[in-house]
Amino acid sequence: MTEWDDKDDKKYFITSGRSLEMEETFFALALSGLKRGIYTFLDLLKFLLPVYTIIFFLQEGGFLKEWATLFSPYMSIFGLPGEAAIPLILGNILNIYAALGALAGLHLSGAEITIISLMLLISHNQIMEGAVLFKVRPIFVLLVPFRLFLSILVAVTLNPLIHEIL
């Protein structure tokens, strides 16, 4: 038998503000999933499209060189070129969708994309998610620097290994 009885279920789900209808058919669920997928995709495009467009043309026009030389001493710690600072900064301040736009606009190798992805998966959307953590309990806002630190640690560890693995 399940250990979460009906009473508990109600407690969990009513507070979430979502309906409790178990009778929904698979078709209805698939349809609402489809709707959520489309909304998420549109949300993603809202960030991806402008960021990708700006980064692509800046890169093609050679305007990223100064930016890259500014950041390359720091990015080389992770085995990344200076331009990699763009997806990392956008991903941490904004969100993953913006970072994906920047990644698509830059010309990076598979190993570089892997390192950036891992860093961003651990540490991203820090302002919004920091606010969520703060709302749970103010002390948890310390997880913001913690995630940033972990992402740096993981990248520094992976960097010397990645060319042997990939």
Next chain:
Amino acid sequence: MIRDYLTSLFSFSFMILIIIIPLFVVLEILEKRWLRKASWARPFKALGLSTEACFPLLSGLIFGLFYGAGLIIDFLKNSRLNAKETLAILVFLSIFHSAFEDTLLFLAAGANFFLITIPRVILALSVLIVLKYIRIGE
């Protein structure tokens, strides 16, 4: 140049679209049909969490910190979880959430699956293991 711009824009967007649509259909069914079954909780219980603690942990892990935020905040405020469990859930989720969507998006961008997944799983599980063996707020 414009041609390059459009080709990679469309191929990347299309790839994301064909990942996201089926993913959300599956996640919707998961959320409404299976998330409430306690058998999900078993592997986490072995790591020292109570069944009650597994609900916010799983919803964050699957649906993301931000989407599940209201759910998680309400749950943590209304439940009898102790300080240690709340800490374990939050640390775990802060470094590993939205496991399917975010991972798939970076795969679409060209990242290596194993290298972006295994380190995160190890980190997140070690948080739970470390917290299982130390005493806080008891």
